[in-house]
Amino acid sequence: MTIQWFPGHMAKAKREVQEKLKLVDIVFELVDARLPLSSRNPMIDEVIQQKPRLILLNKADMADESETKKWIEYFSNKGFKAVAVNSFQGKGLQQVTKAAQEILADKWARMRAKGMKNRAIRAMIVGIPNVGKSTLINRLAKRNVAKTGNTPGVTKAQQWVKVGKELELLDTPGILWPKFEDPEVGLKLALTGAIKDAIINMEDLAVYALNFLSTHYPEQMRERYGIDSVDEEIVKTFDHIGRLRNVLGAGGEIDYDRVSELIVRDIRNLELGKLTFDFVEEELEKETVEN
Ligand code: GDP
Numbered sequence: 001m002t003i004q005w006f007p008g009h010m011a012k013a014k015r016e017v018q019e020k021l022k023l024v025d026i027v028f029e030l031v032d033a034r035l036p037l038s039s040r041n042p043m044i045d046e047v048i049q050q051k052p053r054l055i056l057l058n059k060a061d062m063a064d065e066s067e068t069k070k071w072i073e074y075f076s077n078k079g080f081k082a083v084a085v086n087s088f089q090g091k092g093l094q095q096v097t098k099a100a101q102e103i104l105a106d107k108w109a110r111m112r113a114k115g116m117k118n119r120a121i122r123a124m125i126v127g128i129p130n131v132g133k134s135t136l137i138n139r140l141a142k143r144n145v146a147k148t149g150n151t152p153g154v155t156k157a158q159q160w161v162k163v164g165k166e167l168e169l170l171d172t173p174g175i176l177w178p179k180f181e182d183p184e185v186g187l188k189l190a191l192t193g194a195i196k197d198a199i200i201n202m203e204d205l206a207v208y209a210l211n212f213l214s215t216h217y218p219e220q221m222r223e224r225y226g227i228d229s230v231d232e233e234i235v236k237t238f239d240h241i242g243r244l245r246n247v248l249g250a251g252g253e254i255d256y257d258r259v260s261e262l263i264v265r266d267i268r269n270l271e272l273g274k275l276t277f278d279f280v281e282e283e284l285e286k287e288t289v290e291n
Helices: 007-021 044-048 065-077 094-103 105-113 133-141 183-191 202-216 218-225 234-244 256-268 280-290
Strands: 026-032 053-058 081-084 121-127 160-163 167-170
Touching: 007 044, 007 121, 026 044, 026 094, 026 133, 044 121, 053 065, 053 094, 065 081, 065 280, 081 094, 094 105, 094 121, 094 167, 121 133, 133 160, 133 167, 183 202, 183 256, 202 218, 202 234, 202 256, 218 234, 234 256
Parallel strands: 026 053, 026 121, 053 081, 121 167
Antiparallel strands: 160 167
8 A cells, every 4th residue: 555645645644643642641653673763754753742752663573683772772862762672473562561651650650649540551653654553553452453554544433442451552543654855765665665666666776775785784795695795887786696596588688677676575575684774873973964
């Protein structure tokens, strides 16, 4: 499913999330652990404002573990608690309630001081399409309550789902748009499969992927393709991989479309191992330049 994000849709999506915000104590901002910044909504701070927030780095099973640790620290330095989870297998989810309780500890203590009774924390999940919102809701609820592949703007009655005694979750997530003004963000989202192939030029994506691998993961590249950098003439790198993997057309020539697809598929299927596509060091450098 591809969502067409027109300006009107974005405004509506923002409104819908802000309506639901009134119902909850805390927001779980879901991002992809492989690209914790590129998979964020660019206006998230403006949308959520002062509402307490827990960042969940989902799909941690597919990300480079050492980079995930750096991202958790990065968010912590910005004042946000972040937790790595794998919604698919339900790993790390026990930490979610605990982290939410820690974030809300002061507020709950104030409530108790006023004589109010303890109640479950109310939460909602927000994130861009494909980041795993429905999977997480279903895992936390321990049953199928959220449909995967849901669309923004389709309003239905809100229901609370209980997650143990201490947490209640809205069964419909808030869906927000990704940051598509930056072409590199688009390429990273495409490489992780968050954007439909129909709107991507596979060859451009494969060129980006090869350059990315040679810069950040040369060892993994060597293991898979026998080379750890791209040739100055990128077509020679395609030729090499095409011959290595026998991706030839009927006349024995290299089939570049299929080589491109193979490289992208290899990355998505973790054939080069667990990779992360956003780097804390690069982000901190950018932030230093901007300030
Ligand atoms: P939504 O659009 O945000 O609701 O995303 P979905 O819940 O539909 O998930 C998108 C895809 O990511 C599905 O194929 C899920 O199976 C997969 N997925 C979700 N969470 C995880 C995870 O933690 N690990 C892995 N490996 N896959 C996940």
